[in-house]
Every structure is written in structure tokens, then in C-alpha cells.
Amino acid sequence: MASHHISRRDFMKLVTFGAGGVIVAGVGIPAIDYLIAPALRKNAAEVWIPLGPLENFEIGKPVLVNFTRSKVNGWERTANSYGVFVVRKSETEVVVFSNICTHLGCRVNWNETVGGYVCPCHDAEFGPDGSIVRGPQPRPLNRYEGDNLKIEDGVVKIFFSEG
């Protein structure tokens, strides 16, 4: 019997599950936004960082320069430490490498005996020019150059951006 009448029982079922669905969606959809809210936040920083006078760097010897940037994450101000290798090429030329390994983000160290940058996590090895020597890394070390690097009043500066 194809009837348009709906039994009292089925009607109650429909209303119950319908109301339940509305409640679940009403809490559930905002809850998804609630969970991913920090991922959608812009927390960008762009700034010139002075690394020190060029004349202080010895020619041909990589020097690690650390600097700290703080930013507000949630309810806390987080201080992040960064490091870059400054390599003075000549009287006027300089190269700056990020010390962040291009494999999975550990920090590489300059290894005098190897004559390159070595990552302690998975043995990625980079040459003095930041190129891949061996290991799992997909790219050479990031370098600051062109518009992201300048020497102003004899001081080496890099353009730091994130976010």
C-alpha cells in the first residue's frame, strides 16, 4: 500500500533523529572550525636582521650567528631561536645559509673535519656552498641572496620572513 500517511511511530523516529542530527551538526560544524582555528591564523613576520659587521667575519670560515624572534602563539609569547651561517667570500662578498636542514627541519652544524654542513638527525651532508653531498635531503641549504641580503654601513643584514 503506497500511502502518504506516516505512522505515529515513524513520525516520532523521524523527528527524534532529525532533531539529533540538527544538534550534532549544530555543535559539530563549529567544533571543526574550533579545532582548526590556529591553523587558519596569519602570524607573519618580515624584518631585516643585522648579523654583525662584515669586517668581523674571517674570510672563508663559516660562522654561526644566532638570533631570537618572539611571537604570540595562543596565550603565550614564544621565543624562537634561529641560526644562520655567515661565510665571507672576499673583502666585499658574503653568503648566508640557513641552518635548517632541507630534509626534515633539524639544525645543521659546520663540521671542520668533513669540510661541510652535517645534520645530526639523518646524516644529511651539505658542501661548503650549501650543495647536496649525500644523504636524504631533497634540496641544497636555503641561502639568503639578492633582495634578501644586503651590506649596509658595513653590517651584514638578512631579510627574515615567515608565516
Next chain:
Amino acid sequence: MWKKLFAWLDERLGLNDLYKATLDRPEPRGNWWNTLGSASLFLFLLQGATGIFLTVYYTPSPDHAYDSILYIMNDVAFGWLIRGIHHWGSTLMVLVVFIHMLRVFITASYKYPRELTWIIGVGLLLCTLGMGFTGYLLPWNQRAYWATTVATEIAGAVPFIGDFITKALRGGTDLSALTLSRFFSAHIWMLPAVLAGLIGVHIFLIIKHGESAFPDKED
């Protein structure tokens, strides 16, 4: 296709029997007062869900508890909604559980064979109040701090062991980081675990004995 899939699952899980036992069981004449137990269960689940979401951002340390709650309220998308539901839901749950108890008392539904259901219900009421008590401290604002100071001081009025109870509740002589973290632990782990277990037994007993009929002139 769906019918086949359902039949396959039903054969193995007994879904139909489960449905009949839980949602399709025979009731005495319908009465809205009989729905308060289900309402309590619903509120428990709602509090559980919103509470789990709150722990994503809340930090149970004196340094950050209040700041993390300000962050939830002002900066997280729908944080005000999740916390609002948890806040008002807690009050409503105490109210609904209490009225549920009154109804069972007034209709004398606690009598044979349902004495254990009643006793477990008393445990559920106490746990619910315990949830309210421990949750109240977590914002770590002035009201929370002093309310807990007073309440733990009240517990100290117990003869002989009062002082010990106060210290055990506070985790020391004063309200401190220890108090906050043990209240947090009780609020999100211990009490909910006990509540969930007792609710399971409570519901099992209700399904086993069925709803009690309202007393009539004969009774």
C-alpha cells in the same frame, strides 16, 4: 545493497535486538517526567564532547589557566560556543539529574526490584556534583579560587579527619598548582570514568527491569 549490508552486520552484531532493547522497549503510559533520565544521559554526552574540545586549548597551570580560557573565549573560532555549552550544560545537568531523582522518589520507583538502580543513581548524583565542584576551579579566576577555598575549608569541618581531607583535596595546606592539576585530573579522568561506568550499570538495570509503572489508587 544496504539491506544486505545491514543484514550481514545484524547477524553478527545483533543490531536489531540491540535497537529493540534500548530504544524500542515497552513503556508504561508515556509521561514526560520519564524522559529526564535520557535527558541526563544526553547532557552527560554533550558535556563530554564539549569538555574534550575544551582540553584542546585549556591549560591546567596557574600561569596559563585563565589566559588559556580568555584565548578560548576571545580568539578561537566558536570557543565561546563550546565553553558556553559546557558552562550552562553543567548547571542544567545538575538540575535535570536532581529533578530526575525527585521524580523517581515521588513515583516510588526506587522500590523492589529497583533498589540498586536507585543506589547507583545516588552515586551518579554525587559524581555529577563532584564534576561541578572540580570544574568550577578550572578557570582559576577570583570566584573559582575563593569558592574552592571555602568548599575545601567546609570539608575540614569533618570531625577528626577534617584537616586531612582538606589537605588531600588541596594537595597541601594551600590552594596551589597542585590543587588545580588534581582538580583537573579528577574532572577529566577520574570522575568521568566512574560516571561512565555507573551510567552503564544504571542503564543495564533499567533495560533489565523496564520502566516502573506509576502507582495508582491500589498502591
